[in-house]
Amino acid sequence: MPTYGNGQPLPAPGGASQEVITLTYRNPATKYDPTITEGRLLRKGEVIAITGLSETTLWRREQEGRFPARVRVTQRMTSWYASDVYAWLADPVGYRREVSA
Known part of the structure; x- marks a missing residue:
């Protein structure tokens, strides 16, 4: 019986085919x-x-x-420092950005 990548049965097209189809999801x-x-x-x-x-x-x-500030790289491009984003991922609820005075 054909299955999706998660193991659930995949309905055969027309109900007659026994071809095995595996679908996977990549995050x-x-x-x-x-x-x-x-x-x-x-x-x-x-x-x-x-x-x-x-x-x-x-x-x-x-x-x-409550999230790291973006950095202006050029006039039309902004980015985030990866270290700041991963610091946020480590504690998204408790994250507070330090605000410079």
Whole structure:
């Protein structure tokens, strides 16, 4: 019986085929290695994939000081320091960004 990657049975097309089909889901965040963070910058798509937060939620939490601030790299590009994002991942509920005076 064909199954999905999670083991659930896959309905055969037309009900007659016995072809085995395996579908797998890869979490895009798994390609990012949290051990390689020294000086690395993450783009918005990477941060969204790693954290699972939406663009709006990232912005709102940044404004509240509950997520690391983005860094302006060029006039049209912003990024986040990987070390800051992984520090947030270690304690997302208790994270508070240090605000410079």
